[in-house]
Amino acid sequence: MPSPIKFAERVDKNAIENGSGFSPKFGNDGLIPVVTQDRTSGEVLMVAYMNREALHRTIAIKEAVYYSRTRDQLWHKGATSGHIQKVAEMRTDCDQDVILLKVEQVGPGCCHAGYASCFYRKAPLGEEFAATADKGIAQLAFSEEKTYNPDEIY
């Protein structure tokens, strides 16, 4: 029987930033944001959220388990599609209010829209804004190709 996972209490700023006790900050909604990055390419794949139980499970099974805010339940990524994320490394930031996962993404991609990464569109910067705006509204540019047909998976 493995020991239950406990986190350190968040007592003082110095301990949180310079100590080794893992004391993740869950917001008022009980969630912490999670950035998930491809361990090999470094590409940022997605941003999602975990509650305390999702973080416990991710640590325990070394696969990404998030908390779905729309479905209001734990979300073992890839449990139905097979596109799981094997967690190679987990980090937290200075004030321990963000989790970073470096994963091996199984399958053709992580995004339900059919792309390898959820960040498949670029936003305009500087002079690009005026050059590309449509009736004054900022326009995105598609910068990635789809890697699969989501209609065949979901």
Place this chain on the structure above:
Amino acid sequence: MPSPIKFAERVDKNAIENGSGFSPKFGNDGLIPVVTQDRTSGEVLMVAYMNREALHRTIAIKEAVYYSRTRDQLWHKGATSGHIQKVAEMRTDCDQDVILLKVEQVGPGCCHAGYASCFYRKAPLGEEFAATADKGIAQLAFSEEKTYNPDEIY
């Protein structure tokens, strides 16, 4: 006089995910989370937040301008330290509720604690948890060296 930056209205899910109108979702607190990545190494440097004005300014000046939740004001990163972030690329995700910046970080690092990245500690995974826990509490491992002395900058 440059045209004012306007975003598209968030009307239907399909347009948000598959369209080109840039329609960032600001939460109930008026903020959108931002992941900032080194454009060359791919290293995730930090996660912060922008309000509408911070996003406008970032697009306009091509340097990262966040909204500081602790100081409750716009935060032009590096304005005092000189450690600005030149934005090479901006992306958004499928549901347009996250911004990704790929930046050139000027200076020795982005983290006020003295590190190149805010993610300088690893969390335990799987069997590592039991092997490293202290009185049952999960322990972080420092995985990066400091790149500067924050006492000399801030």
